[in-house]
Amino acid sequence: MEGQKSQSKLTRTTSSLLRSPTIRSSIQSISSIDEESPSSEEKKPHKPHKPYKPISENGISNRLFPILVIVSLPILFLLYLREEIPIWGTFFLAPIFFGIAKKCFLIKNPIALSYPLLKNLWVERNRKLGLGFKKANSVQWFIGNGVSLKREEGLEIIRERVEFYSNGDFYEGEFHKGKCNGGGVYNYFVNGRYEGDWIYGKYDGYGVESWARGSRYRGQYRQGMRHGFGAYRFYTGDGYAGEWCNGQSHGVGNQTCSDGSCYVGEFKCGVKHGLGCYHFRNGDRYTGEYFGDKIHGFGLYHFAHGHCYEGSWHEGRKQGFGMYTFRNGESRCGEWDCGVLKNPHPPLTDGVVRAVQSARKAAENAIHIPRVDEQVNRAVMAANRAATAARVAAIKAVQNRMGGKFCYTDV
Structure with a gap:
């Protein structure tokens, strides 16, 4: 009865956190987790100047x-x-x-x-x-504060502007060669906004991404996608803080759910994969190997009422050799099939001993996985600073628009 009760807890699926990565290609092609729709605004590329060619x-x-x-x-x-x-x-x-x-x-x-x-x-x-030639003008890229002057022309350089798009989105911030570059705020039509760093039309650096329902991500980006360290909090109460790669949780992280359960361990391509420790809301705890978001391999499962299973697992069920120990110290050993003991064996059988040793070793390795809380906290602080700088650039862009100034930094 207790074994059957535990199985319903083992096959529990994760929250929507790991099923919904956010991918940002550019301000011309933007998509989000559950709350954004793609849009496109193409810009014509600048033609490069033809270099001087001496006569042959x-x-x-x-x-x-x-x-x-x-x-x-x-x-x-x-x-x-x-x-x-x-x-x-x-x-x-x-x-x-x-x-x-x-x-x-x-x-x-x-x-x-x-x-x-x-x-x-x-x-x-x-x-x-070396006679009669002027040096070529260098590319001017302004990200910091302050307004400079063109020495030769004596004209004020305005690098912040407001740009509107056909789908209702608009951008306020710094530009360079016709693309969002530097710090800026991109406002989605109804859905939410992004505040942070940009490099040639894509999220790159640190930033804060928020949606109308209350979800928020703070951390690192690379080439328009979450990449590095960051923390995501869903409006449902679920959250993930750890490493990201190409828009998905990948590496070591900490996943928390609104029901009180949590997982600390390794992720791969958005799902639990590798070594980890899962605390269930009813008090149960599993420490060991995961594969494809399921308990798979070797590990230890401690029940809240004091029972324990050590051995082999397959897709969330006891499978193979293992040992089940009751609270009073009695144990049942042997070969398990789909969570049921099919072939009982003595405790000192070679297959049982090897399975128990492997399970204990996997549990120990899972407990000693290095945490990344410090890296995540630093990334969150940097994202907050980048968002503040982006809001300042957005205010300057609005002021320039009200004053009739235009951005002409394409040098």
């Missing part, structure tokens, strides 16, 4: 030909008039003249072709000598 040697030889033609014709003609070239020599020069003339007629406007050549040669000479 072959290009110079081909474009020098019109200049040689123009210079050589008058010289040959003057030599002919001064009779420095014999008359019979004209028979040898005639094919050359005809070839040059033919080449000149095939080239359209040789003077126009020679002008850019001379200009490029002059520019390349000055470039080598």
